[in-house]
Amino acid sequence: MRARHLTGILVCALAVAVAPTAPAAADPAPAPATAATPTDSLRPDPGPGTRIVNGQRTTVRENPAVIAGLRVGGGGPQGASCTASVVGKRKILTAAHCMIDVSGEKSYLYGDDDLDSAGDESFRTKVASYKAHPKYTGPGSWRQGYDVAVVTTADDIPVPESQWAKVAGSADAALTRPGASGTSVGYGNVGPGGSSGVLYKTTLPINDAGRCQVFDIKVDPDVMVCAGYDDGRTANCSGDSGGPFTVDGVVVGVSSWGSSKCDRYSIMARLTNEMGDWAKAQIGGGQPGDGKFSVELNPSSGRATPGGHVSTTLTSQAGDAGAERIDLSATGLPTGASAVFQPASLTSGGTSKVTFQTSAQTPAGSHTVTVHAKGASGTRTATYTLTVGDGNGTDGPRPTVSPTSGTVTGGRYVNVDVTVSGGRGPSTLSATGLPSAPTFSPRTVPAGGTSRMTAMAPYQAGTYKITVTATDKEGRTGSADYTLTVR
Known part of the structure:
Protein backbone atom coordinates (compact mmCIF):
# COMPACT_ATOMS: atom_id res chain seq x y z
CA MET A 1 0.00 0.00 0.00
CA ARG A 2 2.88 2.43 0.71
CA ALA A 3 4.36 1.89 -2.74
CA ARG A 4 1.00 2.35 -4.45
CA HIS A 5 0.32 5.54 -2.44
CA LEU A 6 3.71 6.99 -3.35
CA THR A 7 3.05 6.28 -7.03
CA GLY A 8 -0.22 8.16 -6.75
CA ILE A 9 1.60 11.22 -5.28
CA LEU A 10 4.14 11.25 -8.10
CA VAL A 11 1.44 11.08 -10.77
CA CYS A 12 -0.49 13.85 -9.08
CA ALA A 13 2.57 16.11 -8.91
CA LEU A 14 3.25 15.56 -12.59
CA ALA A 15 -0.33 16.44 -13.44
CA VAL A 16 -0.05 19.69 -11.51
CA ALA A 17 3.10 20.66 -13.35
CA VAL A 18 1.70 19.95 -16.81
CA ALA A 19 -1.99 20.70 -16.46
CA PRO A 20 -2.95 22.37 -13.17
CA THR A 21 -6.69 22.06 -13.77
CA ALA A 22 -6.71 18.29 -14.34
CA PRO A 23 -8.19 16.27 -11.43
CA ALA A 24 -5.92 13.69 -9.78
CA ALA A 25 -6.90 10.07 -10.34
CA ALA A 26 -7.86 8.18 -7.14
CA ASP A 27 -6.28 4.84 -6.33
CA PRO A 28 -8.68 2.01 -7.20
CA ALA A 29 -10.04 0.10 -4.21
CA PRO A 30 -8.20 -3.19 -3.78
CA ALA A 31 -10.16 -6.28 -4.73
CA PRO A 32 -11.26 -8.50 -1.83
CA ALA A 33 -8.77 -11.21 -1.00
CA THR A 34 -9.88 -14.66 -2.11
CA ALA A 35 -10.32 -16.82 0.98
CA ALA A 36 -9.28 -20.45 1.11
CA THR A 37 -8.61 -23.09 3.72
CA PRO A 38 -4.86 -23.41 4.25
CA THR A 39 -4.88 -27.20 3.86
CA ASP A 40 -2.64 -29.28 1.66
CA SER A 41 -5.28 -29.04 -1.08
CA LEU A 42 -4.47 -25.35 -1.48
CA ARG A 43 -2.02 -24.47 -4.22
CA PRO A 44 -1.19 -20.75 -3.97
CA ASP A 45 -0.32 -18.89 -7.14
CA PRO A 46 3.46 -18.57 -7.42
CA GLY A 47 4.91 -15.13 -7.12
CA PRO A 48 5.75 -12.50 -4.50
CA GLY A 49 3.87 -12.71 -1.22
CA THR A 50 2.83 -16.38 -1.41
CA ARG A 51 5.25 -17.68 1.20
CA ILE A 52 4.99 -17.58 5.00
CA VAL A 53 7.50 -14.84 5.75
CA ASN A 54 9.39 -14.18 8.96
CA GLY A 55 8.53 -17.52 10.56
CA GLN A 56 11.13 -19.21 12.73
CA ARG A 57 12.16 -22.84 12.80
CA THR A 58 11.08 -24.53 16.00
CA THR A 59 11.04 -28.02 17.48
CA VAL A 60 8.68 -30.53 19.04
CA ARG A 61 10.82 -30.31 22.16
CA GLU A 62 9.91 -26.62 22.39
CA ASN A 63 6.26 -27.37 21.50
CA PRO A 64 5.64 -30.83 23.02
CA ALA A 65 1.89 -30.82 22.33
CA VAL A 66 2.21 -30.27 18.55
CA ILE A 67 1.59 -33.27 16.30
CA ALA A 68 1.50 -33.69 12.51
CA GLY A 69 -1.67 -34.78 10.72
CA LEU A 70 -1.19 -37.09 7.74
CA ARG A 71 -3.58 -38.52 5.16
CA VAL A 72 -3.32 -40.84 2.20
CA GLY A 73 -2.90 -38.51 -0.78
CA GLY A 74 -1.78 -35.58 1.37
CA GLY A 75 0.29 -32.96 -0.40
CA GLY A 76 3.17 -32.73 2.06
CA PRO A 77 6.04 -35.05 2.98
CA GLN A 78 4.78 -38.45 4.17
CA GLY A 79 1.27 -37.23 3.29
CA ALA A 80 1.38 -34.24 5.65
CA SER A 81 -1.95 -32.48 5.52
CA CYS A 82 -2.64 -30.57 8.75
CA THR A 83 -1.23 -29.70 12.17
CA ALA A 84 -2.86 -30.49 15.52
CA SER A 85 -2.44 -30.40 19.32
CA VAL A 86 -2.26 -33.28 21.78
CA VAL A 87 -4.87 -32.62 24.50
CA GLY A 88 -5.21 -36.04 26.15
CA LYS A 89 -3.88 -39.57 26.32
CA ARG A 90 -5.73 -40.40 23.10
CA LYS A 91 -7.15 -37.01 22.23
CA ILE A 92 -6.09 -34.50 19.56
CA LEU A 93 -7.51 -31.04 18.79
CA THR A 94 -7.57 -29.92 15.16
CA ALA A 95 -9.73 -28.17 12.53
CA ALA A 96 -12.97 -29.81 11.43
CA HIS A 97 -12.11 -29.24 7.79
CA CYS A 98 -8.96 -31.36 8.25
CA MET A 99 -11.26 -34.33 8.90
CA ILE A 100 -14.26 -33.56 6.69
CA ASP A 101 -13.16 -31.52 3.67
CA VAL A 102 -10.38 -33.81 2.44
CA SER A 103 -10.50 -37.54 1.72
CA GLY A 104 -7.93 -40.26 2.40
CA GLU A 105 -7.25 -42.35 5.50
CA LYS A 106 -5.90 -40.12 8.25
CA SER A 107 -3.23 -40.73 10.89
CA TYR A 108 -0.92 -38.77 13.18
CA LEU A 109 2.85 -38.65 13.59
CA TYR A 110 4.63 -37.31 16.65
CA GLY A 111 8.14 -36.22 17.49
CA ASP A 112 9.56 -35.10 14.12
CA ASP A 113 10.73 -31.53 13.44
CA ASP A 114 11.23 -32.19 9.70
CA LEU A 115 8.89 -34.63 7.93
CA ASP A 116 11.18 -34.76 4.89
CA SER A 117 13.44 -37.10 6.85
CA ALA A 118 11.29 -40.16 7.54
CA GLY A 119 12.16 -42.26 10.57
CA ASP A 120 12.90 -39.45 13.01
CA GLU A 121 9.43 -39.60 14.55
CA SER A 122 8.84 -41.34 17.86
CA PHE A 123 5.22 -42.36 17.35
CA ARG A 124 2.51 -42.99 14.74
CA THR A 125 -1.14 -43.81 15.30
CA LYS A 126 -4.33 -44.20 13.29
CA VAL A 127 -7.59 -42.35 13.89
CA ALA A 128 -10.11 -44.36 15.90
CA SER A 129 -12.87 -41.74 15.61
CA TYR A 130 -13.47 -38.02 15.56
CA LYS A 131 -16.16 -35.48 16.38
CA ALA A 132 -16.53 -32.22 14.53
CA HIS A 133 -18.43 -29.36 16.13
CA PRO A 134 -22.14 -30.06 15.49
CA LYS A 135 -22.53 -26.68 13.75
CA TYR A 136 -19.83 -27.59 11.22
CA THR A 137 -22.37 -28.99 8.80
CA GLY A 138 -20.21 -30.31 5.96
CA PRO A 139 -17.43 -29.57 3.45
CA GLY A 140 -16.81 -25.84 3.11
CA SER A 141 -18.46 -24.98 6.44
CA TRP A 142 -15.29 -23.17 7.55
CA ARG A 143 -16.83 -20.19 5.77
CA GLN A 144 -19.41 -19.97 8.57
CA GLY A 145 -17.01 -20.95 11.37
CA TYR A 146 -17.15 -23.71 14.01
CA ASP A 147 -14.05 -25.20 12.38
CA VAL A 148 -12.93 -27.37 15.29
CA ALA A 149 -12.79 -31.13 15.86
CA VAL A 150 -11.59 -33.54 18.54
CA VAL A 151 -9.91 -36.73 17.34
CA THR A 152 -9.60 -39.98 19.29
CA THR A 153 -6.52 -41.98 18.37
CA ALA A 154 -6.12 -45.76 18.27
CA ASP A 155 -3.12 -45.68 20.61
CA ASP A 156 -1.89 -43.79 23.66
CA ILE A 157 0.15 -40.74 22.62
CA PRO A 158 3.56 -40.58 24.37
CA VAL A 159 3.10 -37.05 25.73
CA PRO A 160 3.02 -36.58 29.54
CA GLU A 161 -0.17 -35.09 30.91
CA SER A 162 1.77 -32.07 32.15
CA GLN A 163 2.64 -31.26 28.52
CA TRP A 164 -0.82 -31.61 26.98
CA ALA A 165 -2.07 -28.42 25.36
CA LYS A 166 -4.43 -26.45 27.58
CA VAL A 167 -7.63 -25.49 25.72
CA ALA A 168 -9.47 -22.20 26.27
CA GLY A 169 -13.19 -21.93 26.93
CA SER A 170 -15.87 -19.28 27.39
CA ALA A 171 -14.28 -18.17 30.68
CA ASP A 172 -11.14 -17.11 28.80
CA ALA A 173 -12.65 -14.49 26.48
CA ALA A 174 -10.13 -11.86 27.61
CA LEU A 175 -7.32 -13.83 26.00
CA THR A 176 -8.60 -13.03 22.49
CA ARG A 177 -9.11 -9.32 23.00
CA PRO A 178 -7.80 -7.14 20.14
CA GLY A 179 -4.27 -5.98 20.84
CA ALA A 180 -3.09 -9.25 22.37
CA SER A 181 -0.53 -11.38 20.55
CA GLY A 182 -0.32 -15.14 20.14
CA THR A 183 1.95 -17.80 18.70
CA SER A 184 0.96 -19.97 15.77
CA VAL A 185 2.79 -23.26 15.16
CA GLY A 186 2.51 -25.58 12.16
CA TYR A 187 4.07 -27.86 9.59
CA GLY A 188 2.70 -25.72 6.76
CA ASN A 189 3.93 -24.15 3.58
CA VAL A 190 6.92 -21.77 3.63
CA GLY A 191 7.02 -21.21 -0.14
CA PRO A 192 4.83 -21.46 -3.25
CA GLY A 193 3.01 -24.80 -3.54
CA GLY A 194 3.00 -27.86 -1.29
CA SER A 195 3.50 -28.23 2.44
CA SER A 196 6.94 -27.72 3.88
CA GLY A 197 6.74 -30.47 6.47
CA VAL A 198 9.09 -28.45 8.66
CA LEU A 199 7.86 -27.16 12.01
CA TYR A 200 7.70 -23.35 12.15
CA LYS A 201 6.28 -20.80 14.54
CA THR A 202 5.35 -17.14 14.23
CA THR A 203 3.88 -14.39 16.40
CA LEU A 204 0.61 -12.82 15.26
CA PRO A 205 -1.32 -9.90 16.78
CA ILE A 206 -5.08 -10.23 17.35
CA ASN A 207 -7.14 -7.66 15.45
CA ASP A 208 -10.59 -6.18 15.71
CA ALA A 209 -12.74 -8.03 13.16
CA GLY A 210 -13.67 -4.75 11.49
CA ARG A 211 -10.11 -4.40 10.22
CA CYS A 212 -10.21 -7.89 8.76
CA GLN A 213 -13.18 -7.60 6.41
CA VAL A 214 -10.84 -7.72 3.40
CA PHE A 215 -11.88 -11.16 2.17
CA ASP A 216 -14.64 -12.33 -0.12
CA ILE A 217 -15.96 -14.16 2.97
CA LYS A 218 -17.04 -12.39 6.16
CA VAL A 219 -14.86 -12.75 9.24
CA ASP A 220 -17.36 -13.51 12.04
CA PRO A 221 -15.90 -12.34 15.38
CA ASP A 222 -18.29 -14.59 17.32
CA VAL A 223 -16.64 -17.76 16.02
CA MET A 224 -13.38 -16.53 14.48
CA VAL A 225 -10.19 -14.79 15.59
CA CYS A 226 -8.48 -12.54 13.05
CA ALA A 227 -4.72 -12.59 13.59
CA GLY A 228 -1.73 -11.26 11.70
CA TYR A 229 -1.24 -8.41 9.27
CA ASP A 230 -3.00 -7.04 6.22
CA ASP A 231 0.25 -7.15 4.25
CA GLY A 232 0.87 -10.78 5.16
CA ARG A 233 4.38 -10.11 6.44
CA THR A 234 3.91 -13.33 8.42
CA ALA A 235 0.91 -15.62 8.11
CA ASN A 236 -0.36 -19.19 8.22
CA CYS A 237 -0.53 -21.14 5.00
CA SER A 238 -1.17 -24.56 3.46
CA GLY A 239 -0.61 -27.37 5.96
CA ASP A 240 -0.91 -25.19 9.08
CA SER A 241 -4.63 -25.94 9.35
CA GLY A 242 -5.66 -27.29 12.73
CA GLY A 243 -2.51 -26.03 14.41
CA PRO A 244 -2.65 -24.18 17.73
CA PHE A 245 -2.83 -20.43 18.16
CA THR A 246 -1.69 -19.88 21.74
CA VAL A 247 -1.94 -16.87 24.07
CA ASP A 248 -0.39 -17.00 27.55
CA GLY A 249 0.12 -20.76 27.28
CA VAL A 250 -3.52 -21.48 26.35
CA VAL A 251 -4.79 -22.60 22.91
CA VAL A 252 -7.33 -19.89 22.09
CA GLY A 253 -7.76 -20.72 18.40
CA VAL A 254 -7.32 -23.38 15.75
CA SER A 255 -5.84 -22.39 12.38
CA SER A 256 -8.79 -22.36 9.97
CA TRP A 257 -8.42 -20.24 6.82
CA GLY A 258 -6.86 -17.19 5.22
CA SER A 259 -5.95 -15.63 1.91
CA SER A 260 -5.58 -18.01 -1.03
CA LYS A 261 -2.10 -16.49 -1.50
CA CYS A 262 -1.27 -16.64 2.23
CA ASP A 263 -0.46 -12.94 2.10
CA ARG A 264 -3.03 -11.37 4.42
CA TYR A 265 -4.62 -12.06 7.80
CA SER A 266 -4.81 -15.57 9.29
CA ILE A 267 -8.23 -16.63 10.60
CA MET A 268 -8.53 -18.99 13.57
CA ALA A 269 -11.53 -20.91 14.89
CA ARG A 270 -12.26 -19.17 18.19
CA LEU A 271 -12.16 -21.29 21.35
CA THR A 272 -12.84 -18.55 23.92
CA ASN A 273 -16.57 -19.25 23.67
CA GLU A 274 -18.91 -22.24 23.61
CA MET A 275 -16.72 -23.83 20.92
CA GLY A 276 -13.94 -24.23 23.46
CA ASP A 277 -16.42 -25.49 26.05
CA TRP A 278 -17.65 -28.07 23.53
CA ALA A 279 -14.10 -29.16 22.70
CA LYS A 280 -13.20 -29.56 26.38
CA ALA A 281 -16.32 -31.66 26.95
CA GLN A 282 -15.30 -33.95 24.07
CA ILE A 283 -11.76 -34.20 25.40
CA GLY A 284 -12.99 -35.18 28.88
CA GLY A 285 -10.84 -35.35 31.98
CA GLY A 286 -8.97 -32.43 33.44
CA GLN A 287 -7.06 -29.89 31.45
CA PRO A 288 -3.53 -29.48 32.84
CA GLY A 289 -3.11 -26.63 35.23
CA ASP A 290 -6.78 -25.65 35.54
CA GLY A 291 -6.86 -26.67 39.20
CA LYS A 292 -9.62 -29.23 38.72
CA PHE A 293 -9.79 -32.97 39.18
CA SER A 294 -10.02 -35.42 36.27
CA VAL A 295 -11.90 -38.67 35.69
CA GLU A 296 -11.51 -41.55 33.26
CA LEU A 297 -13.35 -44.82 32.51
CA ASN A 298 -11.29 -47.91 31.80
CA PRO A 299 -12.41 -49.67 29.70
CA SER A 300 -14.50 -47.03 27.97
CA SER A 301 -16.78 -49.51 26.19
CA GLY A 302 -18.40 -52.90 26.80
CA ARG A 303 -21.13 -55.30 25.73
CA ALA A 304 -24.07 -56.87 27.58
CA THR A 305 -26.93 -59.13 26.55
CA PRO A 306 -30.46 -57.78 27.18
CA GLY A 307 -31.08 -58.39 30.88
CA GLY A 308 -27.35 -58.70 31.57
CA HIS A 309 -24.75 -56.27 32.86
CA VAL A 310 -21.22 -55.03 32.20
CA SER A 311 -18.81 -53.18 34.49
CA THR A 312 -15.99 -50.66 34.19
CA THR A 313 -13.79 -48.68 36.59
CA LEU A 314 -13.87 -44.92 37.07
CA THR A 315 -10.47 -43.56 38.06
CA SER A 316 -10.08 -40.01 39.37
CA GLN A 317 -7.13 -37.73 39.98
CA ALA A 318 -7.02 -34.75 42.31
CA GLY A 319 -6.47 -31.29 40.83
CA ASP A 320 -4.21 -28.49 41.95
CA ALA A 321 -6.56 -27.65 44.82
CA GLY A 322 -6.07 -31.11 46.35
CA ALA A 323 -8.55 -33.82 47.25
CA GLU A 324 -12.27 -33.07 47.10
CA ARG A 325 -15.53 -35.00 47.34
CA ILE A 326 -16.97 -36.19 44.00
CA ASP A 327 -20.59 -37.30 43.42
CA LEU A 328 -21.25 -39.63 40.46
CA SER A 329 -24.26 -39.95 38.14
CA ALA A 330 -25.03 -41.02 34.57
CA THR A 331 -27.14 -39.77 31.66
CA GLY A 332 -27.90 -41.14 28.20
CA LEU A 333 -28.86 -44.61 29.45
CA PRO A 334 -31.08 -46.55 27.03
CA THR A 335 -34.59 -47.69 27.99
CA GLY A 336 -34.60 -50.17 30.85
CA ALA A 337 -30.92 -49.66 31.73
CA SER A 338 -29.43 -48.27 34.92
CA ALA A 339 -25.99 -47.36 36.28
CA VAL A 340 -24.80 -48.48 39.72
CA PHE A 341 -21.77 -46.78 41.30
CA GLN A 342 -19.79 -48.48 44.05
CA PRO A 343 -19.30 -46.03 45.71
CA ALA A 344 -21.54 -43.25 44.37
CA SER A 345 -19.39 -40.66 46.17
CA LEU A 346 -15.62 -40.70 46.54
CA THR A 347 -12.64 -38.50 47.20
CA SER A 348 -10.70 -37.38 44.12
CA GLY A 349 -7.79 -39.73 43.68
CA GLY A 350 -10.01 -42.73 44.37
CA THR A 351 -11.85 -45.21 42.15
CA SER A 352 -15.41 -46.45 41.74
CA LYS A 353 -16.81 -49.57 40.11
CA VAL A 354 -19.51 -48.66 37.59
CA THR A 355 -22.00 -51.35 36.54
CA PHE A 356 -24.45 -50.86 33.67
CA GLN A 357 -27.48 -53.12 34.17
CA THR A 358 -29.80 -53.75 31.21
CA SER A 359 -33.27 -55.30 31.02
CA ALA A 360 -35.19 -57.38 28.51
CA GLN A 361 -36.71 -54.12 27.23
CA THR A 362 -33.34 -52.45 26.55
CA PRO A 363 -33.03 -52.03 22.77
CA ALA A 364 -30.16 -53.69 20.98
CA GLY A 365 -27.49 -51.43 19.57
CA SER A 366 -24.68 -49.16 20.69
CA HIS A 367 -25.52 -46.40 23.18
CA THR A 368 -23.33 -43.56 24.45
CA VAL A 369 -23.64 -43.08 28.21
CA THR A 370 -22.16 -40.00 29.91
CA VAL A 371 -20.84 -40.35 33.46
CA HIS A 372 -20.86 -37.08 35.42
CA ALA A 373 -18.49 -36.40 38.33
CA LYS A 374 -19.45 -33.31 40.35
CA GLY A 375 -17.06 -31.74 42.83
CA ALA A 376 -16.49 -28.38 44.49
CA SER A 377 -14.20 -27.23 41.65
CA GLY A 378 -16.67 -28.16 38.91
CA THR A 379 -18.08 -31.09 36.94
CA ARG A 380 -16.12 -33.54 34.80
CA THR A 381 -17.52 -36.10 32.37
CA ALA A 382 -16.41 -39.33 30.75
CA THR A 383 -18.26 -41.32 28.07
CA TYR A 384 -18.92 -45.05 27.85
CA THR A 385 -20.13 -46.94 24.77
CA LEU A 386 -22.64 -49.55 25.93
CA THR A 387 -23.42 -52.19 23.31
CA VAL A 388 -26.52 -54.28 23.96
CA GLY A 389 -26.82 -57.65 22.22
CA ASP A 390 -24.74 -58.00 19.08
CA GLY A 391 -25.00 -54.26 18.43
CA ASN A 392 -27.70 -54.79 15.81
CA GLY A 393 -31.41 -54.07 15.96
CA THR A 394 -34.13 -56.44 14.84
CA ASP A 395 -35.02 -54.24 11.87
CA GLY A 396 -33.05 -53.70 8.71
CA PRO A 397 -30.08 -51.32 8.53
Missing part, protein backbone atom coordinates in the same frame (compact mmCIF):
# COMPACT_ATOMS: atom_id res chain seq x y z
CA ARG A 398 -30.80 -47.60 8.85
CA PRO A 399 -28.21 -45.36 7.18
CA THR A 400 -28.03 -41.63 7.93
CA VAL A 401 -25.97 -39.04 6.06
CA SER A 402 -24.24 -35.97 7.49
CA PRO A 403 -24.60 -33.41 6.11
CA THR A 404 -27.81 -34.08 4.17
CA SER A 405 -27.04 -31.65 1.35
CA GLY A 406 -24.25 -29.66 -0.25
CA THR A 407 -23.45 -27.21 -3.05
CA VAL A 408 -20.34 -27.32 -5.25
CA THR A 409 -19.15 -26.42 -8.73
CA GLY A 410 -19.08 -29.07 -11.42
CA GLY A 411 -16.17 -31.49 -11.29
CA ARG A 412 -15.48 -30.92 -7.58
CA TYR A 413 -15.73 -33.60 -4.92
CA VAL A 414 -17.94 -33.74 -1.84
CA ASN A 415 -17.38 -35.90 1.24
CA VAL A 416 -20.29 -37.15 3.32
CA ASP A 417 -20.31 -39.23 6.51
CA VAL A 418 -22.65 -42.24 6.36
CA THR A 419 -23.51 -43.90 9.69
CA VAL A 420 -25.40 -47.20 9.78
CA SER A 421 -27.48 -48.38 12.74
CA GLY A 422 -29.50 -51.55 13.11
CA GLY A 423 -29.44 -54.51 10.77
CA ARG A 424 -27.85 -57.92 11.20
CA GLY A 425 -24.09 -57.98 11.00
CA PRO A 426 -22.09 -55.58 8.83
CA SER A 427 -23.78 -53.60 6.06
CA THR A 428 -22.45 -52.94 2.56
CA LEU A 429 -22.95 -49.44 1.15
CA SER A 430 -23.84 -48.35 -2.37
CA ALA A 431 -25.26 -45.21 -3.97
CA THR A 432 -27.17 -44.16 -7.07
CA GLY A 433 -28.19 -40.87 -8.64
CA LEU A 434 -24.98 -39.65 -10.30
CA PRO A 435 -23.29 -40.44 -13.63
CA SER A 436 -20.22 -41.59 -11.71
CA ALA A 437 -21.03 -43.81 -8.74
CA PRO A 438 -19.78 -42.48 -5.39
CA THR A 439 -17.14 -44.44 -3.48
CA PHE A 440 -17.14 -45.45 0.18
CA SER A 441 -14.26 -45.78 2.64
CA PRO A 442 -14.81 -48.35 4.01
CA ARG A 443 -17.52 -49.90 1.85
CA THR A 444 -18.66 -52.31 4.60
CA VAL A 445 -19.33 -51.10 8.15
CA PRO A 446 -20.63 -52.72 11.35
CA ALA A 447 -23.78 -51.49 13.06
CA GLY A 448 -22.97 -48.12 14.58
CA GLY A 449 -20.06 -47.67 12.18
CA THR A 450 -19.35 -44.71 9.91
CA SER A 451 -18.05 -44.59 6.34
CA ARG A 452 -16.91 -41.66 4.20
CA MET A 453 -18.76 -41.30 0.88
CA THR A 454 -16.89 -39.37 -1.81
CA ALA A 455 -18.87 -38.18 -4.82
CA MET A 456 -17.81 -36.18 -7.87
CA ALA A 457 -20.26 -33.49 -8.92
CA PRO A 458 -21.42 -33.68 -12.56
CA TYR A 459 -20.33 -30.85 -14.81
CA GLN A 460 -23.93 -30.05 -15.71
CA ALA A 461 -25.57 -27.64 -13.26
CA GLY A 462 -28.64 -28.82 -11.42
CA THR A 463 -29.90 -30.61 -8.33
CA TYR A 464 -29.16 -34.31 -7.90
CA LYS A 465 -30.60 -36.74 -5.35
CA ILE A 466 -28.06 -39.33 -4.26
CA THR A 467 -29.68 -42.36 -2.64
CA VAL A 468 -27.39 -44.23 -0.25
CA THR A 469 -28.36 -47.86 0.38
CA ALA A 470 -27.12 -50.13 3.19
CA THR A 471 -27.53 -53.90 2.75
CA ASP A 472 -26.95 -56.16 5.77
CA LYS A 473 -25.76 -59.79 5.76
CA GLU A 474 -29.35 -61.08 5.52
CA GLY A 475 -30.07 -58.95 2.46
CA ARG A 476 -32.29 -56.41 4.20
CA THR A 477 -31.84 -52.83 3.08
CA GLY A 478 -32.34 -49.27 4.23
CA SER A 479 -31.67 -46.00 2.45
CA ALA A 480 -31.07 -42.30 3.00
CA ASP A 481 -30.90 -39.38 0.58
CA TYR A 482 -28.27 -36.69 0.04
CA THR A 483 -29.10 -33.65 -2.11
CA LEU A 484 -26.25 -32.30 -4.23
CA THR A 485 -26.65 -28.92 -5.91
CA VAL A 486 -24.22 -28.20 -8.76
CA ARG A 487 -23.85 -24.58 -9.68
